[in-house]
Amino acid sequence: MADRIEGVKKLFTSKSARVETNKGDAYYEKLFEKCQARIEELKTQQPINNRLDITDVLEMQGIERRDFLKWASAVTGMLMLPASFTPLVADAALLMNRAPVIWLELSDCAGNSEALLRSDGPKIDEIVLDIISLEFHETLQAAAGHQAEKQLEDAMETFKDKYLLFVEGAVPLGMNGQFGTIGASGETMHDHLLRVAKHAAAVVAVGSCATFGGVPAAAPNPTGAVGVMDVIQGKPLINIPACPANPANMVGVILHYILTGQVPELDSLLRPKFAFGYRIHDNCERRAHFDAGEYVEEWGDEGAKNNFCLYKVGCKGPMTFNNCSIVRYNEGVNWPVGVGRGCIGCSEPDFWDKYAYERPMADAKIKAPTGGVEKTVDEFGLGLLTAAGIGIGIHAVASAVAGKKEDGGEA
Amino acid sequence: MITKTILEQIEGEASLYFDMKGNIVDFVTIAFPHFRGMEKMLEGKNAMDALVITPRVCGICGHSHLLASVRAIEDAYKNSDSVVEITNKAAKVREITLVLEIIQNHLKWIYLVLVPHLRELSESEELLNTPLKGAYGASFATKILAIFAGQWPHSSYMVPGGITSDFTYVDLTKAKSHLQKLTEYFEAETLGASVEEFLSFESCKDFAPLESDFAKIEQLLIDLEMHKKGHAKDTFLSIGIHEFSHAAKVKGTKLFKVASKYVETQDAYAPDEKSYAKNALYKNQFYETGPLARCMAKEFKLIKNMHRRFKDSAYTRVMARIYETAYLLGFCKKLLDEINISEASCRETIPLKNISGTGEGVVEAPRGPLIHRVQIKEGIIKSYEIITPTQYNIASATKENPSPAQQAMLHCSQADAKFIFRTFDVCSVCTTH
Numbered sequence: 114m115a116d117r118i119e120g121v122k123k124l125f126t127s128k129s130a131r132v133e134t135n136k137g138d139a140y141y142e143k144l145f146e147k148c149q150a151r152i153e154e155l156k157t158q159q160p161i162n163n164r165l166d167i168t169d170v171l172e173m174q175g176i177e178r179r180d181f182l183k184w185a186s187a188v189t190g191m192l193m194l195p196a197s198f199t200p201l202v203a204d205a206a207l208l209m210n211r212a213p214v215i216w217l218e219l220s221d222c223a224g225n226s227e228a229l230l231r232s233d234g235p236k237i238d239e240i241v242l243d244i245i246s247l248e249f250h251e252t253l254q255a256a257a258g259h260q261a262e263k264q265l266e267d268a269m270e271t272f273k274d275k276y277l278l279f280v281e282g283a284v285p286l287g288m289n290g291q292f293g294t295i296g297a298s299g300e301t302m303h304d305h306l307l308r309v310a311k312h313a314a315a316v317v318a319v320g321s322c323a324t325f326g327g328v329p330a331a332a333p334n335p336t337g338a339v340g341v342m343d344v345i346q347g348k349p350l351i352n353i354p355a356c357p358a359n360p361a362n363m364v365g366v367i368l369h370y371i372l373t374g375q376v377p378e379l380d381s382l383l384r385p386k387f388a389f390g391y392r393i394h395d396n397c398e399r400r401a402h403f404d405a406g407e408y409v410e411e412w413g414d415e416g417a418k419n420n421f422c423l424y425k426v427g428c429k430g431p432m433t434f435n436n437c438s439i440v441r442y443n444e445g446v447n448w449p450v451g452v453g454r455g456c457i458g459c460s461e462p463d464f465w466d467k468y469a470y471e472r473p474m475a476d477a478k479i480k481a482p483t484g485g486v487e488k489t490v491d492e493f494g495l496g497l498l499t500a501a502g503i504g505i506g507i508h509a510v511a512s513a514v515a516g517k518k519e520d521g522g523e524a
Numbered sequence: 525m526i527t528k529t530i531l532e533q534i535e536g537e538a539s540l541y542f543d544m545k546g547n548i549v550d551f552v553t554i555a556f557p558h559f560r561g562m563e564k565m566l567e568g569k570n571a572m573d574a575l576v577i578t579p580r581v582c583g584i585c586g587h588s589h590l591l592a593s594v595r596a597i598e599d600a601y602k603n604s605d606s607v608v609e610i611t612n613k614a615a616k617v618r619e620i621t622l623v624l625e626i627i628q629n630h631l632k633w634i635y636l637v638l639v640p641h642l643r644e645l646s647e648s649e650e651l652l653n654t655p656l657k658g659a660y661g662a663s664f665a666t667k668i669l670a671i672f673a674g675q676w677p678h679s680s681y682m683v684p685g686g687i688t689s690d691f692t693y694v695d696l697t698k699a700k701s702h703l704q705k706l707t708e709y710f711e712a713e714t715l716g717a718s719v720e721e722f723l724s725f726e727s728c729k730d731f732a733p734l735e736s737d738f739a740k741i742e743q744l745l746i747d748l749e750m751h752k753k754g755h756a757k758d759t760f761l762s763i764g765i766h767e768f769s770h771a772a773k774v775k776g777t778k779l780f781k782v783a784s785k786y787v788e789t790q791d792a793y794a795p796d797e798k799s800y801a802k803n804a805l806y807k808n809q810f811y812e813t814g815p816l817a818r819c820m821a822k823e824f825k826l827i828k829n830m831h832r833r834f835k836d837s838a839y840t841r842v843m844a845r846i847y848e849t850a851y852l853l854g855f856c857k858k859l860l861d862e863i864n865i866s867e868a869s870c871r872e873t874i875p876l877k878n879i880s881g882t883g884e885g886v887v888e889a890p891r892g893p894l895i896h897r898v899q900i901k902e903g904i905i906k907s908y909e910i911i912t913p914t915q916y917n918i919a920s921a922t923k924e925n926p927s928p929a930q931q932a933m934l935h936c937s938q939a940d941a942k943f944i945f946r947t948f949d950v951c952s953v954c955t956t957h
């Protein structure tokens with residue numbers, strides 16, 4: 114038991130998610146030349162389908178070049194590239210209209226499209242999205258029915274082997290796929306996906322449903338839903354999980370592709386390390402309260418009023434990898450922990466069943482995500498935390514305000 | 525001869541089966557070919573999990589689902605003799621975030637659905653296609669929402685007993701300033717008049733001096749004779765209890781009492797394709813829900829005036845949604861001003877495992893009444909039922925007793941019918957949860 118407690122202690126207090134970002138000068142010099150050559154080549158190509166030129170749009174929106182470069186430098190940092198790459202990233206953004214994107218919606222709630230459309234910023238991201246050559250998106254285009262199908266066929270033909278395919282929503286395989294059919298032909302979502310993915314340069318699964326099956330796959334999985342990675346083989350595949358996925362990460366992936374022509378470095382769950390190389394717990398604004406053993410014991414108690422750590426009310430930050438605590442949501446305004454609500458672990462596989470949000474982890478049979486970011490987090494089973502609340506405040510300086518105070522009244 | 529058409533851009537898609545007589549629509553049935561089975565997933569899970577799972581029914585009105593869930597659980601507490609009283613502050617914030625979700629939905633609908641399809645139908649270049657205008661305005665609204673709720677879409681910041689967020693005066697000031705900006709943006713870009721002035725209008729004649737997107741939309745609707753088309757049942761339903769709405773059943777212009785217990789569902793009638801949707805009825809009858817229903821129940825002068833002249837035409841329905849946006853912007857300001865920050869955000873409740881019983885939560889979502897019904901045994905969900913607003917409006921029934929949308933699409937061209945279908949602001953993913 115002592116060893117176990119020691120093990121848990123190590124796990125919860127270690128800086129588990131340290132991605133080594135620096136790959137050395139020689140590497141970056143080579144990469145820089147490669148990116149430069151690629152961008153020069155893209156510049157010689159014509160924009161697709163008369164998409165707008167970003168410089169005009171920026172002007173129209175009253176965004177100055179300086180603001181644009183500020184944004185480019187922030188994105189360069191996010192992509193874990195040295196600052197010297199900023200001009201290249203800016204160039205890549207200007208060339209967004211050279212990268213055809215096809216976006217499919219399968220068994221979903223459209224939440225990622227919604228997030229992408231308008232819930233994140235800086236505003237410039239949205240403008241960039243207007244520039245991305247979104248050749249096909251069922252929700253965002255005017256065409257419908259047969260017309261839409263024709264548009265999809267045309268896009269697939271014109272940009273054969275060149276387009277990025279974004280997929281939102283799970284793939285329902287139950288009842289031979291009859292739980293989800295698409296378009297006038299009544300094609301199943303599964304067949305539809307295989308057909309469109311066949312000639313994609315790379316496939317990007319966006320949101321928890323497309324990556325790991327998400328909510329449709331929650332027990333008892335009524336529709337036999339699976340993620341894209343379970344049905345697509347032999348293609349470069351990038352997973353951007355979370356519910357919804359953070360648009361900053363979607364734009365980051367597209368930019369990375371334009372810049373390098375490659376998929377970014379991925380972890381064992383195929384998630385880009387630039388976004389999922391962080392553990393929520395390590396960058397949490399309430400981490401100090403965890404370390405001090407100060408917890409919210411029940412909704413509305415003294416601890417809650419004082420913004421204490423949410424671990425005891427089910428926060429899954431310690432076993433969740435994502436950059437929410439850094440990038441935040443809705444133009445950097447906030448994130449769930451910021452409003453006193455624990456992380457629900459939505460970027461990890463099977464979180465609906467294993468990570469249910471208010472269950473003490475001791476009872477949750479959690480097998481931690483094998484983040485692949487660093488091996489120490491692989492394969493730890495929290496089932497070993499038998500006594501409820503053990504592992505909490507392991508090295509607490511003092512078991513501070515534990516929920517109900519005798520003299521509790523309104524603070 | 526029955527022809528099938530697929531309509532996208534409705535948060536998913538629907539299949540419409542048109543039965544034509546010449547060039548005129550004789551009848552339409554509607555099928556939703558998707559299914560996820562959300563209610564099944566909830567069975568056997570901890571009731572608190574509903575607060576995380578149900579918002580994922582829909583990426584555009586997830587917040588309404590969250591409020592319906594939390595109300596259903598609080599109702600179950602009450603029915604187990606453990607009344608949960610939330611503070612005024614918690615009630616106001618819940619209301620604010622709901623109102624903001626409705627606002628962002630309407631803004632998006634105006635610029636991403638209404639404007640492009642109006643342009644297409646009228647073949648007019650008068651109105652510019654500016655989808656980013658809608659996206660920009662809506663992102664303002666969701667930014668304010670995130671201050672209180674953490675993120676949008678898909679937040680879970682409400683819990684039985686109140687809300688989890690303990691915001692500061694700084695947050696409140698930020699929220700007020702963003703709302704001010706959003707209101708000014710809507711006034712400048714959409715209305716061409718101040719919200720206050722716009723809300724004081726009593727008849728369509730008052731629009732004459734306006735030169736704005738709104739004025740162009742209004743003119744195009746008249747040009748297309750949408751004030752003479754798209755009439756539904758002339759019966760309306762608003763059930764959720766809120767400060768901004770009035771719960772009532774409306775027949776023509778007469779208001780009656782309403783009780784959610786009379787809402788029931790039946791399988792949709794879709795002879796040509798398997799549809800996973802269910803129809804929602806009130807005392808076995810179809811009613812229209814959403815902004816027009818709420819405006820009729822609130823008896824707003826301008827909308828009543830339109831109704832007197834054009835009844836529940838497509839024109840009146842569109843106008844009601846824009847009017848409601850303006851009204852809710854003003855209402856949101858009032859709510860923000862009334863928050864007393866020193867009150868508690870959340871009151872402690874007895875543990876959920878002591879709760880056994882049924883509960884119901886009713887909310888006015890962007891498209892109308894959203895109902896969650898839950899059965900809990902010792903804190904675990906035994907059964908869960910979700911009835912969404914689109915199930916009333918876009919129900920698919922037989923020719924003898926058509927649903928509001930089916931009725932509205934009769935006796936016009938197919939192009940008109942498709943546009944009229946969209947005036948209901950259809951949500952496919954909610955319908956096929």
